[in-house]
Amino acid sequence: MIIRPGLRLKVAAVFAAACITVVGAVGAVLYTASERLEDALVNQIVTEELDALIARHRSDPTLPQPAGPNFAYYVVRGPSDEARLPQPLRTLAEGHHEVGRGPDERHVRVRRVGDTTFMVAYDEGPHQQREQDFQQLILIAFGVVVLVALALGYWLAGRLTRQVTDLAATLSSLTPEAVHPPLTQPGQDPEVASLAAALDDYRARIGRMIQREQEFTGNASHELRTPLTAIRTGCELLLADSSLPEKARQRVEMIETAAERMSEQIQVLLFLAREQTLGASETVSVAECVSEAAEPYRGELTRKGLQFTMEVEPAATVQLNRQALEIVLTNLIRNAVQHTERGFVTVSYAAGRLRVSDSGAGIAAGDLRRLFERFYRAASKREGFGLGLAIVKRVCDLYGWTIEVDSAPGRGSAFSISLR
Numbered sequence: 420m421i422i423r424p425g426l427r428l429k430v431a432a433v434f435a436a437a438c439i440t441v442v443g444a445v446g447a448v449l450y451t452a453s454e455r456l457e458d459a460l461v462n463q464i465v466t467e468e469l470d471a472l473i474a475r476h477r478s479d480p481t482l483p484q485p486a487g488p489n490f491a492y493y494v495v496r497g498p499s500d501e502a503r504l505p506q507p508l509r510t511l512a513e514g515h516h517e518v519g520r521g522p523d524e525r526h527v528r529v530r531r532v533g534d535t536t537f538m539v540a541y542d543e544g545p546h547q548q549r550e551q552d553f554q555q556l557i558l559i560a561f562g563v564v565v566l567v568a569l570a571l572g573y574w575l576a577g578r579l580t581r582q583v584t585d586l587a588a589t590l591s592s593l594t595p596e597a598v599h600p601p602l603t604q605p606g607q608d609p610e611v612a613s614l615a616a617a618l619d620d621y622r623a624r625i626g627r628m629i630q631r632e633q634e635f636t637g638n639a640s641h642e643l644r645t646p647l648t649a650i651r652t653g654c655e656l657l658l659a660d661s662s663l664p665e666k667a668r669q670r671v672e673m674i675e676t677a678a679e680r681m682s683e684q685i686q687v688l689l690f691l692a693r694e695q696t697l698g699a700s701e702t703v704s705v706a707e708c709v710s711e712a713a714e715p716y717r718g719e720l721t722r723k724g725l726q727f728t729m730e731v732e733p734a735a736t737v738q739l740n741r742q743a744l745e746i747v748l749t750n751l752i753r754n755a756v757q758h759t760e761r762g763f764v765t766v767s768y769a770a771g772r773l774r775v776s777d778s779g780a781g782i783a784a785g786d787l788r789r790l791f792e793r794f795y796r797a798a799s800k801r802e803g804f805g806l807g808l809a810i811v812k813r814v815c816d817l818y819g820w821t822i823e824v825d826s827a828p829g830r831g832s833a834f835s836i837s838l839r
Contacts, residue, residue, distance in 0.1 A: 426583065427576040434572035435565070442564045446557045453553060461541060462515060465528040468492075469539040473532060489545065493538040508538060582611040590618060643685055650678045680715070680749075703741045705768045706731040712748035713766070716756045725759055730767035737771070737838055743814050744838075750807040751775040751834050762831070776833035782826040790824060 472485070472492050485492055493508070495501050501509060507518045508527060516527045518540075526541045586602060593599050602615040602622075654675035657663060663671070709729050713720075720727050737744075748766070755764045755777035762778025782790065791812035815822045815836060826832035 427573070427580045430576035430579055431569065431572035434575060435568040438568035438572070439561075439565055442568075443561060446561055450554065450557055454550070457550065461526050461543065462528075465515070465526050465539050465541045468541070469528045469530055469537060472539060473530065473537050476535070476537070489542045491540040491542075493536075493540070495536040495538070496534065504538075508540065511538070582607055583614075586611060586615055586618075593622070644682065647678050647682050647685075651675055651682075654678065677715070700739050701741060702736050702738055703744060704733075705735045705737055705773070706733050708741065708744050709748060709766050709768075712745055713752050715749075716752055719756050720764065723756070723760060725756065725761070726763040728763060728765040730765060730769075732768075735768055739818065739838060743818055747811050747814050747820075747836065748773075748775070750811045754807050754834075755779065755832070759831070771837060771839040773836045773838060774833060776831060778831040781828040781830050782824070782832055783828055787824060787826065791822075 468490060472494070475485070476494060493500075493504060495504065511518075511527060511529050513529050513531055516529065518525045518527055524543045526543055528539050530537050589602060599622075601619050603612055603619055604615070607615060654671050657671045658668065658675070706729065709731055713727060713729070717727075752764065752766065752775060755775055759777040759779035764777045765775070767774045767776075791808050811834075812822060814820075821837040823835045824832065825835070
């Protein structure tokens with residue numbers, strides 16, 4: 420998993436990088452300039468000392484050579500004077516030379532005047548020490564600048580992005596069905612105000628879309644309830660007729676039960692479309708709920724010769740909404756019966772976990788990850804509209820139930836739901 424830095428960290432990093440780059444460049448320029456200035460200063464000092472030595476010798480050749488803590492003066496008139504020179508200085512030509520390395524480095528200036536050679540050697544050790552001290556100072560200053568730039572950049576980035584984070588916090592607290600003040604507020608930066616205005620416009624369009632959807636679902640449910648009410652009323656009138664044959668009475672009772680179940684399912688789908696709960700929780704008999712959910716499919720179970728088993732304790736109860744559990748069970752049992760041609764369909768309940776298993780064709784691994792998508796049907800399953808399992812997942816998510824699937828081609832499927 421790749422963790423991407425937030426806007427505040429990005430702004431802080433850019434600010435710190437800019438400061439560090441500028442200070443680093445200035446430090447490098449200062450260091451390079453100081454080296455050049457130091458070399459020029461040393462050359463100037465050595466040249467001036469050599470000029471003074473020559474002038475002193477011209478005024479009085481018998482005067483002793485001067486001495487200094489960092490300077491050495493040499494006047495070579497013949498082989499004997501040359502033999503007293505330090506070995507590195509004996510072969511130097513006229514001009515400026517750097518002799519030795521590191522702390523032993525010396526700047527030597529050589530000039531010939533007639534038969535006499537004049538030399539001035541300058542010990543660069545103190546300059547080297549000052550140069551090292553200056554380098555350390557630059558490094559320390561650079562480190563301090565890095566820390567200050569990071570801290571200051573993070574603080575400034577927080578100030579710059581505060582309006583954006585406040586806008587995000589406000590947006591996350593909004594709910595589609597409630598009325599909220601506009602996100603655009605006085606005092607916002609132009610960029611943030613533009614973003615807030617775009618979000619306000621988007622909220623308005625979403626609100627209009629939700630209103631149209633709610634009107635559609637309300638109208639559709641009303642139009643469907645009217646014929647269902649007529650069907651149920653007709654069934655009640657037929658059942659009140661004592662002369663109705665028993666076989667016809669059973670048929671009418673089945674129609675009435677189907678109409679009642681359809682009315683309940685319309686109510687369930689309407690609540691789901693509006694992201695509302697289906698009602699209050701109650702103590703529900705699991706065995707009774709399973710039996711009612713399986714009742715519409717008894718005929719299909721008999722036709723296919725499937726063994727239906729209900730492994731539920733008669734006294735088992737659970738505290739939840741009955742309609743929600745019925746819609747889940749109805750869809751899972753229908754799905755199991757629809758995709759099982761031989762064998763069994765079993766519904767079991769224990770320790771708060773409801774399980775619907777079958778001996779059907781099973782589900783391929785590639786289809787499992789998309790199983791709960793709306794209108795998705797596996798390549799091997801052409802029946803249905805691909806909505807049953809999507810509705811099951813929606814109900815489970817709405818009530819915080821956890822649903823798991825264990826399936827493989829050729830060994831059936833098992834849907835397990837934790838109701839706790």
